[in-house]
Amino acid sequence: MSELFKFILKYSAWFLFVVYMVLSAMLLFSGNPFQHHVYLSSANYVSSGVYRMSNNVGSYFSLREINEDLQRRNSDLELEIYRLNDIIRGYQHQIYADTMTVDPALDRYDFIIAQVINNSINHSHNYITIDKGELDGVRPEMGVMDQNGIVGIVNVVGPHTARLMSVLNPYQRLSCKVKGQQQVGSLVWDGKSPSEALLEELPKHARFVKGDTIVTSGYSSVFPEGVPVGTVIGGSRDREDNFFTLRVKLFTDFSTLSIVRVIDDKMKDELSEVERNLEIKEGY
Amino acid sequence: MGKTILQYSLLGIALILAQVIVFNHICLFNVAVPMVFIYLIVRLPITLSVNWVLTISFFTGLLVDIFSDTQGMNAMACTVLGFCRKPVFRLYVPREEDVTRPEPTMHTLGTAVFIKYLSTATLLYCILVFTIEAFTFFNPLQLVLRIVCSTILSTVLMLGIDSLMTPRSEKRL
Numbered sequence: 164m165s166e167l168f169k170f171i172l173k174y175s176a177w178f179l180f181v182v183y184m185v186l187s188a189m190l191l192f193s194g195n196p197f198q199h200h201v202y203l204s205s206a207n208y209v210s211s212g213v214y215r216m217s218n219n220v221g222s223y224f225s226l227r228e229i230n231e232d233l234q235r236r237n238s239d240l241e242l243e244i245y246r247l248n249d250i251i252r253g254y255q256h257q258i259y260a261d262t263m264t265v266d267p268a269l270d271r272y273d274f275i276i277a278q279v280i281n282n283s284i285n286h287s288h289n290y291i292t293i294d295k296g297e298l299d300g301v302r303p304e305m306g307v308m309d310q311n312g313i314v315g316i317v318n319v320v321g322p323h324t325a326r327l328m329s330v331l332n333p334y335q336r337l338s339c340k341v342k343g344q345q346q347v348g349s350l351v352w353d354g355k356s357p358s359e360a361l362l363e364e365l366p367k368h369a370r371f372v373k374g375d376t377i378v379t380s381g382y383s384s385v386f387p388e389g390v391p392v393g394t395v396i397g398g399s400r401d402r403e404d405n406f407f408t409l410r411v412k413l414f415t416d417f418s419t420l421s422i423v424r425v426i427d428d429k430m431k432d433e434l435s436e437v438e439r440n441l442e443i444k445e446g447y
Numbered sequence: 448m449g450k451t452i453l454q455y456s457l458l459g460i461a462l463i464l465a466q467v468i469v470f471n472h473i474c475l476f477n478v479a480v481p482m483v484f485i486y487l488i489v490r491l492p493i494t495l496s497v498n499w500v501l502t503i504s505f506f507t508g509l510l511v512d513i514f515s516d517t518q519g520m521n522a523m524a525c526t527v528l529g530f531c532r533k534p535v536f537r538l539y540v541p542r543e544e545d546v547t548r549p550e551p552t553m554h555t556l557g558t559a560v561f562i563k564y565l566s567t568a569t570l571l572y573c574i575l576v577f578t579i580e581a582f583t584f585f586n587p588l589q590l591v592l593r594i595v596c597s598t599i600l601s602t603v604l605m606l607g608i609d610s611l612m613t614p615r616s617e618k619r620l
Contacts (some may be wrong), residue, residue, distance in 0.1 A: 176497035183505040183526040190519030191579065213514070217468040
């Protein structure tokens with residue numbers, strides 16, 4: 164027995180070598196790599212901790228590249244969103260044009276459907292930008308309305324866009340009347356609230372009560388007669404005592420404008436021609 | 448004695464961490480992988496008994512295996528390296544009495560002898576590791592290229608580590 168121990172001790176290095184080789188060979192050729200023991204893989208507590216720690220530090224080094232990648236990806240996605248939005252808008256316009264009921268009395272008028280792309284309500288003089296322009300048939304002095312009521316009048320026209328002077332702009336005076344009456348006043352914004360305007364210079368013999376509807380008068384080629392404007396919420400007499408001033412709650416919600424109709428009056432040229440001839444004759 | 452064990456333990460931890468965190472992720476020109484943790488095995492005192500060298504080698508390799516998910520590959524190669532370390536050393540230093548101190552470093556062995564010893568050990572290790580690895584994808588030219596390039600890169604890196612390990616006071620001697 165002692166001989167055996169002596170033998171083992173003498174060649175202990177060889178034995179140990181063989182033991183370790185067999186151990187590592189068992190690990191190496193243990194077959195299915197998907198069934199490795201969790202303690203002997205990088206998923207164990209210590210090594211995953213070490214990797215997490217080094218990753219905490221190392222992840223900062225590549226932030227610039229990651230950031231650039233994300234920016235690029237982001238801009239790609241944004242472009243995609245714009246493209247899809249454009250398509251959706253096209254369909255919306257189509258639906259809008261298809262489902263809109265047109266009063267036969269308005270046959271004289273054509274509508275150009277446009278999308279509001281810029282809008283303000285908080286300045287003292289507000290303007291609106293739409294995505295249709297000269298190439299789409301928009302001309303200056305055309306009236307613009309949305310599904311609720313009047314919006315403004317086209318003011319500056321570019322090839323693909325146009326700027327409207329909003330109703331919420333004191334430069335703008337629109338001829339309006341109480342629905343069902345004939346007396347005409349002019350609608351002007353007093354700069355106080357984006358949902359209210361004043362109907363000034365209404366002759367004092369006009370009849371009205373609170374809640375009456377105010378509509379356009381049709382005394383110009385800008386708006387046809389009867390486009391809804393708002394409802395009366397209060398009234399007062401002017402100092403001269405000859406005119407009423409009504410406070411009008413506007414139907415149009417200027418803070419959420421999206422799709423609007425530009426009113427194209429087919430008789431506009433004819434009318435202006437006639438009016439010019441009149442002026443010339445009167446000049447003589 | 449205790450101080451030496453502590454020093455070697457610290458060196459081992461540092462080398463293994465450096466290997467798994469940094470060097471395992473380097474692969475120059477898609478062929479050269481630096482294997483620096485074997486510096487621990489190379490540097491073990493030459494007077495240490497073979498049993499200890501084998502044990503330390505095996506577990507060092509196993510640790511690296513665990514971190515890099517290569518079960519048994521480094522453990523086997525390290526065991527062989529630990530076993531062959533002394534014969535390789537004998538190749539270049541026939542008589543042990545010539546050596547003043549048991550740790551084989553550039554300072555104790557002299558530059559030429561140490562480089563020869565180190566590169567032979569590294570070459571041996573690289574041959575083992577890459578051959579074991581090649582059981583999966585066998586491509587002789589690629590294998591030789593990997594062995595040679597990795598040996599050169601690892602040797603250079605370990606020479607750098609060795610010069611860092613040598614205290615300044617010893618260098619002046």
